[in-house]
Amino acid sequence: MLNGKHIILGITGGIAAYKSALLVRLLIKRGAEVQVVMTPSAKEFITPVTLSALTGKPVVSEFFTANTGEWHSHVDLGLWADAMVIAPATACTIGKMANGVADNMLVTTYLSAKAPVFVAPAMDLDMMAHPSTTRNLELLRSYGNHVIEPASGELASHLVGRGRMEEPENIVRVLDDYFASSSRLAGKKVLITAGPTYERIDPVRFIGNFSTGKMGYALADAAARAGAEVTVVSGPVSVRPKESSVKVIPVESACQMADRCMEIFPQTDIAIMCAAVADYAPAEQLDKKLKRGNCETMTLELRRNPDIAAMLGKNKRDGQILVGFALETDNEEFNACRKMESKNLDLIVLNSLAVPGAGFATDTNAVSVFFADGRRTDIPLMSKADVAGKIISLL
Numbered sequence: 543m544l545n546g547k548h549i550i551l552g553i554t555g556g557i558a559a560y561k562s563a564l565l566v567r568l569l570i571k572r573g574a575e576v577q578v579v580m581t582p583s584a585k586e587f588i589t590p591v592t593l594s595a596l597t598g599k600p601v602v603s604e605f606f607t608a609n610t611g612e613w614h615s616h617v618d619l620g621l622w623a624d625a626m627v628i629a630p631a632t633a634c635t636i637g638k639m640a641n642g643v644a645d646n647m648l649v650t651t652y653l654s655a656k657a658p659v660f661v662a663p664a665m666d667l668d669m670m671a672h673p674s675t676t677r678n679l680e681l682l683r684s685y686g687n688h689v690i691e692p693a694s695g696e697l698a699s700h701l702v703g704r705g706r707m708e709e710p711e712n713i714v715r716v717l718d719d720y721f722a723s724s725s726r727l728a729g730k731k732v733l734i735t736a737g738p739t740y741e742r743i744d745p746v747r748f749i750g751n752f753s754t755g756k757m758g759y760a761l762a763d764a765a766a767r768a769g770a771e772v773t774v775v776s777g778p779v780s781v782r783p784k785e786s787s788v789k790v791i792p793v794e795s796a797c798q799m800a801d802r803c804m805e806i807f808p809q810t811d812i813a814i815m816c817a818a819v820a821d822y823a824p825a826e827q828l829d830k831k832l833k834r835g836n837c838e839t840m841t842l843e844l845r846r847n848p849d850i851a852a853m854l855g856k857n858k859r860d861g862q863i864l865v866g867f868a869l870e871t872d873n874e875e876f877n878a879c880r881k882m883e884s885k886n887l888d889l890i891v892l893n894s895l896a897v898p899g900a901g902f903a904t905d906t907n908a909v910s911v912f913f914a915d916g917r918r919t920d921i922p923l924m925s926k927a928d929v930a931g932k933i934i935s936l937l
């Protein structure tokens with residue numbers, strides 16, 4: 543998958559920089575073109591000559607070459623790259639990347655990079671465990687960067703713990719997997735519903751639910767990373783897609799969501815119904831605020847909302863894939879499979895409320911996927927982004 547890919551390898555000043563030479567060799571052996579960008583302190587650990595000899599390209603480290611004045615454009619480099627890998631990434635560089643401290647060529651290139659960025663931290667165990675490192679890595683993840691988790695083992699300090707840069711072979715595998723999955727859904731159009739729906743009672747009140755849209759948006763990002771053209775029809779949420787190519791159509795009510803989905807579905811290859819759609823809405827919407835009055839109880843008449851998944855299921859043509867979600871509290875598997883059949887879905891993802899950390903408003907999830915042909919796959923507790931990646935790879 544790396545053949546012909548343009549890779550920027552950012553090297554920072556840590557002892558693991560000596561492994562960069564091997565990383566370059568492995569990338570080049572797989573047909574990649576590698577441009578090394580080093581921080582000034584990285585040169586204390588490995589020489590630019592070693593790296594330029596291996597890559598066949600001058601190493602970039604300063605903004606310009608001192609004796610000729612030749613300017614090195616971080617913008618052009620950022621545009622050239624299919625991926626940027628920072629390995630090893632020290633705590634200092636991770637902090638600069640997280641906070642936009644663009645005081646060297648590596649960080650300016652990072653800020654200009656349009657391609658996916660992979661960060662392989664390497665540092666002493668206490669630095670790795672420090673809350674500032676944890677926070678900075680969390681920030682990088684929130685920007686959509688991929689953190690290649692460090693391994694545990696003996697460190698340069700002779701202490702044993704977490705902080706060893708992942709081995710070059712494994713870094714290459716991560717890149718290989720990334721490029722393999724990034725073409726899986728190339729040319730496919732994916733429609734995803736996400737978030738809750740709000741059903742208006744009057745100008746200031748609505749019936750809604752606790753869905754945050756996190757799972758739906760994680761699926762949208764994963765599908766976009768797999769090369770799909772993604773449209774999210776989204777109820778009111780504060781979450782945003784990380785992938786800029788994801789198109790979001792905001793809606794409020796189930797009826798609006800149904801209308802948008804019916805418009806888009808005929809041009810769709812895969813539809814994933816992840817929204818928590820209100821099953822009922824107030825039978826009438828009041829123009830003026832409903833007053834409290836004197837009654838101890840009040841009755842609100844509700845009417846049934848359209849079942850969007852079932853509507854798409856009725857209109858599904860050969861080759862289209864329709865995916866549903868189910869959140870059940872009892873008879874989970876039976877109820878989920880019955881929904882799959884009644885709505886004409888191809889697979890259904892069962893959210894487990896029994897697993898702590900799974901379900902609404904968490905960053906993690908654990909699900910079971912049931913296929914119409916009887917197969918079943920369990921995805922254990924992991925981040926919603928990883929669950930989304932697994933679901934997309936099943937498609």
Ligand code: CTP
Nearest residue numbers: 815816817819821848849850851866867868869
């Ligand atoms: N769904 C939908 N439109 C609705 C209700 C549900 O598109 N009006 C979709 C959901 O997005 C989900 C699947 O149908 O993919 C199952 O949703 P769920 O709420 O679990 O099922 P319901 O059919 O509403 O059944 P119940 O609430 O009685 O369990």
